[in-house]
Structures are given as C-alpha cells and as structure tokens.
Amino acid sequence: MKVMVGGTFDPLHDGHKALLSRSFELAGRDGRVVIGLTTDTFASRKTHPIRPFDERRQDLEGFIKGKKFAASWIVEPLNDRFGSATDADFDAIIVSEETLPVAVEINTLRKEHGKKKVDIHQISCVLAEDGRWISSTRIYRGEIDVHGNLIR
Amino acid sequence: MKVMVGGTFDPLHDGHKALLSRSFELAGRDGRVVIGLTTDTFASRKTHPIRPFDERRQDLEGFIKGKKFAASWIVEPLNDRFGSATDADFDAIIVSEETLPVAVEINTLRKEHGKKKVDIHQISCVLAEDGRWISSTRIYRGEIDVHGNLIR
Numbered sequence: 048m049k050v051m052v053g054g055t056f057d058p059l060h061d062g063h064k065a066l067l068s069r070s071f072e073l074a075g076r077d078g079r080v081v082i083g084l085t086t087d088t089f090a091s092r093k094t095h096p097i098r099p100f101d102e103r104r105q106d107l108e109g110f111i112k113g114k115k116f117a118a119s120w121i122v123e124p125l126n127d128r129f130g131s132a133t134d135a136d137f138d139a140i141i142v143s144e145e146t147l148p149v150a151v152e153i154n155t156l157r158k159e160h161g162k163k164k165v166d167i168h169q170i171s172c173v174l175a176e177d178g179r180w181i182s183s184t185r186i187y188r189g190e191i192d193v194h195g196n197l198i199r
Numbered sequence: 200m201k202v203m204v205g206g207t208f209d210p211l212h213d214g215h216k217a218l219l220s221r222s223f224e225l226a227g228r229d230g231r232v233v234i235g236l237t238t239d240t241f242a243s244r245k246t247h248p249i250r251p252f253d254e255r256r257q258d259l260e261g262f263i264k265g266k267k268f269a270a271s272w273i274v275e276p277l278n279d280r281f282g283s284a285t286d287a288d289f290d291a292i293i294v295s296e297e298t299l300p301v302a303v304e305i306n307t308l309r310k311e312h313g314k315k316k317v318d319i320h321q322i323s324c325v326l327a328e329d330g331r332w333i334s335s336t337r338i339y340r341g342e343i344d345v346h347g348n349l350i351r
Contacts (some may be wrong), residue, residue: 164323171316
C-alpha cells in the first residue's frame with residue numbers, strides 16, 4: 048500500500064523513528080512511503096531553531112537507508128500542513144497523537160475535492176524516561192536526549 | 200502484533216469485511232486479532248432489531264475461516280463500548296470513522312489505568328453505490344444490500 052507521513056524531524060528522535068518504522072511496516076514489501084519534510088520557511092513557525100532542510104533530509108535518509116526497509120520511498124518538501132495529501136492517490140496516512148486532527152482534516156478536504164478518504168494510522172507517542180512524550184521541543188530545551196533519557 | 204476490533208456485525212456487510220481484513224493484515228502472519236462482538240443486551244441499544252449473538256458469531260467466524268488469514272484470532276463478547284481494550288496488553292485498535300472517538304477515549308482510560316496507549320488505525324468507511332457509507336441501519340431500512348448496491 049502507499050502511505051504518507053510528514054514532519055520536521057529535527058532532531059530525529061526515537062518517536063520519529065517509531066513513526067517511520069511503522070510507516071514502512073504498513074506499506075509492506077511492495078508498498079511505497081512518501082515522507083513530507085517541512086521546508087525551512089514552513090518549519091520556522093516552530094518555537095525553537097530548526098536546522099536547514101538539507102541537513103534534516105540527510106539524517107532522515109541516513110536512518111531510512113540504514114534500516115533497509117523493503118518498500119520504495121521518497122522525501123517530498125512540505126510547504127504547509129497538508130502537502131499533497133489532500134489530492135494524491137494513496138491509501139493511508141500515518142500520524143502521531145499530536146497530528147491526528149490534521150489527518151481528519153485532510154480527509155474532510157479530500158471529500159470536498161471528490162477524492163477517496165484515506166485510512167488514518169495514529170501511533171502512540173514514544174515516552175521519555177519520565178513518562179512524558181519525547182518531543183523535539185523537550186530535546187531542544189535540554190530536558191531529554193533523542194532517546195528520551197533525562198539529562199541531569 | 201496483537202490488534203483489537205469490535206462491532207455488532209449484523210448483517211456482515213462489505214464495510215465490516217474491510218475492517219476485519221485490515222485487522223488481520225495489520226496483525227501480520229504471527230499476530231493475533233481479538234474481535235469483540237457486542238452481546239445481545241449491549242446491541243439492543245441500536246435503533247433496529249439485531250439477530251442473536253450466536254447467529255452473528257456464526258457469520259463472523261464463517262467469513263474469517265473462509266479467508267484463511269494467517270494470524271490467530273478469537274471472538275470475545277463485548278458488554279460495553281470498551282470491552283477489555285482499556286486494560287488488555289495489545290498493540291493497536293482498528294476502528295471505523297464512526298468509532299474513532301471511542302478509540303481515543305480508550306487511550307485516555309488506558310493512561311489513567313497506567314497502561315501503555317495503543318496505536319489507532321481508522322479505516323475509511325466503504326461507500327455504497329450512492330457515495331454514502333454502507334451501514335447496517337441502511338441495510339435494515341432496505342435502502343442498500345450488504346455490498347452497498349441500491350435496492351430500487
């Protein structure tokens with residue numbers, strides 16, 4: 048099946064890795080994964096500094112290549128919350144707990160555009176050592192590392 | 200992976216079949232599917248008559264056996280909206296567009312109970328010939344058949 052997933056992936060933490068791994072698992076051996084990576088302009092709305100697109104893309108692609116997933120894949124620039132997901136032909140969108148509402152919105156827009164709704168797979172956020180979510184913001188603040196270990 | 204899915208499955212229509220097939224696909228070869236089937240008491244809140252549990256179970260099991268899915272499976276009686284999903288150890292819950300809010304509620308309860316949240320997979324409802332959802336209510340009313348063909 049063809050699946051879509053998106054994010055800023057900076058830094059690439061264990062939550063992102065779970066999201067990507069599940070995306071490839073869902074796509075299956077003959078499937079395809081389209082990974083939307085936010086552009087620097089779009090990502091600049093975040094409350095903390097973001098590394099440039101090419102650096103983030105390099106880390107993302109390094110992780111995917113290292114895993115040797117079976118499905119084919121491509122990284123696409125994401126200029127807004129939806130990217131091509133409101134109109135492209137695909138089967139399922141993979142989101143985190145934070146982005147479930149965006150997926151529901153994408154299906155509403157798809158219906159308005161006369162497109163088939165897609166399946167939504169929400170993965171549970173990976174928890175840090177303290178039982179709270181791993182997030183880029185927490186890593187940037189120096190609370191946790193990319194694996195969710197508390198930095199003391 | 201171990202997945203859970205639930206419903207009244209009366210009559211077993213193409214929407215139910217898509218939900219069940221996707222559940223087995225997600226569970227994978229070595230996985231397990233727990234199917235909650237509403238009890239007669241719980242199902243009686245529906246606005247139309249429901250066939251007895253044993254008849255519904257027979258149709259459900261007949262469909263699953265016929266498909267020869269790889270994963271192991273079990274049918275459990277479902278006495279309320281949640282069944283064992285608020286406390287059991289499993290990986291993902293499969294829902295339709297109608298029951299997505301129940302899955303989100305289950306994760307909230309799991310967190311309160313100190314249980315790991317599960318992934319949520321929402322499949323898009325299968326559409327009838329007229330572009331509206333296939334539903335048991337519509338079949339009962341005589342609008343469509345179990346495949347979503349309009350009855351004229």
